[in-house]
Amino acid sequence: MLVGMAWNTEETKRKLKEAAVAEFAAHGLGGTTMERIARRAGVNKERLYTYFGDKPRLFATVLADELNKVAAAVPLDHLDGPEAVAEYAGAVYAYHAEHPELTRLLLWEGLLDLPAVPDEASRTDYYRTKVAAFERAQQSKTISDTLPAADLAFLVLALAGWWYAVPQMARMMHADSSSTPASAKAALMQAATQLAAPSN
Amino acid sequence: MLVGMAWNTEETKRKLKEAAVAEFAAHGLGGTTMERIARRAGVNKERLYTYFGDKPRLFATVLADELNKVAAAVPLDHLDGPEAVAEYAGAVYAYHAEHPELTRLLLWEGLLDLPAVPDEASRTDYYRTKVAAFERAQQSKTISDTLPAADLAFLVLALAGWWYAVPQMARMMHADSSSTPASAKAALMQAATQLAAPSN
DNA sequence: CTGAATTCCAACGCGACCGTTGGAATTGCG
DNA sequence: CGCAATTCCAACGGTCGCGTTGGAATTCAG
Numbered sequence: 001m002l003v004g005m006a007w008n009t010e011e012t013k014r015k016l017k018e019a020a021v022a023e024f025a026a027h028g029l030g031g032t033t034m035e036r037i038a039r040r041a042g043v044n045k046e047r048l049y050t051y052f053g054d055k056p057r058l059f060a061t062v063l064a065d066e067l068n069k070v071a072a073a074v075p076l077d078h079l080d081g082p083e084a085v086a087e088y089a090g091a092v093y094a095y096h097a098e099h100p101e102l103t104r105l106l107l108w109e110g111l112l113d114l115p116a117v118p119d120e121a122s123r124t125d126y127y128r129t130k131v132a133a134f135e136r137a138q139q140s141k142t143i144s145d146t147l148p149a150a151d152l153a154f155l156v157l158a159l160a161g162w163w164y165a166v167p168q169m170a171r172m173m174h175a176d177s178s179s180t181p182a183s184a185k186a187a188l189m190q191a192a193t194q195l196a197a198p199s200n
Numbered sequence: 201m202l203v204g205m206a207w208n209t210e211e212t213k214r215k216l217k218e219a220a221v222a223e224f225a226a227h228g229l230g231g232t233t234m235e236r237i238a239r240r241a242g243v244n245k246e247r248l249y250t251y252f253g254d255k256p257r258l259f260a261t262v263l264a265d266e267l268n269k270v271a272a273a274v275p276l277d278h279l280d281g282p283e284a285v286a287e288y289a290g291a292v293y294a295y296h297a298e299h300p301e302l303t304r305l306l307l308w309e310g311l312l313d314l315p316a317v318p319d320e321a322s323r324t325d326y327y328r329t330k331v332a333a334f335e336r337a338q339q340s341k342t343i344s345d346t347l348p349a350a351d352l353a354f355l356v357l358a359l360a361g362w363w364y365a366v367p368q369m370a371r372m373m374h375a376d377s378s379s380t381p382a383s384a385k386a387a388l389m390q391a392a393t394q395l396a397a398p399s400n
Numbered sequence: 401c402t403g404a405a406t407t408c409c410a411a412c413g414c415g416a417c418c419g420t421t422g423g424a425a426t427t428g429c430g
Numbered sequence: 431c432g433c434a435a436t437t438c439c440a441a442c443g444g445t446c447g448c449g450t451t452g453g454a455a456t457t458c459a460g
Contacts, residue, residue, distance in 0.1 A: 009437075028311060031230040033417060044439045049419060107311055110366040111228060111304060117368045124372040131373055146394070150374050151387035155359055157369070162358030165365045166310040168317045169357070172324040173331055174350045187351035194346070194394050209407075233447055244409045249449060 013051055015041040020048075020062045025101035028108040029059050060118035063109060066102045067123060070095060076130055079137040082144075085156060085196035086189040093160040093185050103164040143196040152195060159188045159195075213251055215241040220248075220262045225301035228308040229259050260318035263309060266302045267323060270295060276330055279337040282344075282396035285356060289392035293360040293385050303364040327353075343396040352395060359388040
């Protein structure tokens with residue numbers, strides 16, 4: 001009965017998912033072709049269908065994978081003070097700088113505006129733990145409570161994500177070319193600090 | 201020689217552009233079909249090609265049109281104090297709430313990451329006038345100068361735009377359904393105020 | 401009315417992509 | 431070795447959308 005280990009199946013799946021992330025991030029659900037994913041992975045197209053189902057299902061799979069990766073890479077359990085909020089915002093920005101695929105996948109997904117996203121339950125849990133960390137910090141008076149915790153957390157992510165959402169706008173607003181990834185990160189950390197600083 | 205006024209050409213062009221905005225905003229450049237645009241406008245597909253060229257050109261045309269509209273609808277020449285920044289952020293949010301097409305077009309464009317966007321020169325001018333208004337307010341010490349003017353302006357727009365960029369994230373983070381468009385607007389205006397408030 | 405210019409549109413060629421299928425190659429097992 | 435199970439893949443049918451084209455309908459000038 002034993003499932004054969006022949007043809008290193010797991011490795012093939014991994015290569016396909018890696019290629020799918022790159023293609024979907026670059027071209028979106030509609031702009032990506034299964035053919036190109038398979039070619040990039042050096043695998044036949046048919047494997048995609050037997051392993052992952054059709055194109056939307058594959059998209060959902062790779063997005064869920066990437067979300068799990070970022071959840072592991074940028075933890076957030078405890079916040080004590082505005083500086084910790086800035087650190088978190090900076091870490092999110094830095095992660096996206098190294099892995100621009102995730103933001104782009106999220107944006108492509110957002111533009112599809114499906115009635116419900118795949119994996120909604122676990123993703124909601126994930127975001128709620130972030131919000132809960134902000135709530136606890138508010139209750140212990142270490143950060144500002146002028147904004148509801150959910151809004152504050154959401155807006156901090158907005159500061160970090162907007163650069164990747166509309167890069168063309170970022171480029172045009174900083175036309176004097178005085179802007180670098182490093183200065184962008186410094187600016188958003190400063191901004192996050194101001195959002196989280198206890199009102200005086 | 202006189203060009204005939206027959207078949208009300210201008211009206212046909214207007215209807216085509218209106219339909220194109222709706223379709224492009226909903227499905228993006230790749231997901232939109234010329235056929236559907238023409239059907240929605242009640243006009244034959246071929247008119248699109250003779251009037252506007254191919255699909256990317258049409259996309260650029262309608263995006264430029266929408267940018268001109270928002271520039272006219274949400275002016276910004278003078279800023280005096282954090283409250284004015286909040287007012288501006290709120291106005292931007294409100295405009296996008298009524299015309300969600302523009303943000304979506306910008307996001308689709310951003311995801312294409314073209315080396316240069318159409319109409320780059322005039323759009324750069326447009327953004328630079330916004331930045332200049334922030335700069336003047338900083339020089340007259342009515343708003344905070346802890347952030348470069350370009351970053352501050354950019355991040356204020358981030359606060360207003362993020363809701364539309366990742367609506368699925370907004371929905372999941374506010375899972376308790378305590379969030380409304382009105383509360384979102386209030387939150388972002390509060391946040392904008394805190395970003396712009398002179399440091400103490 | 402006749403003819404030229406312009407707007408409109410039905411139909412087409414062509415290429416691209418999705419998802420499938422039939423069968424070949426490889427592996428483990430008896 | 432022979433057999434069954436599994437992984438792999440080249441090729442295909444069908445559909446869809448882009449951009450074009452040939453000609454019909456409408457308008458205006460003479």
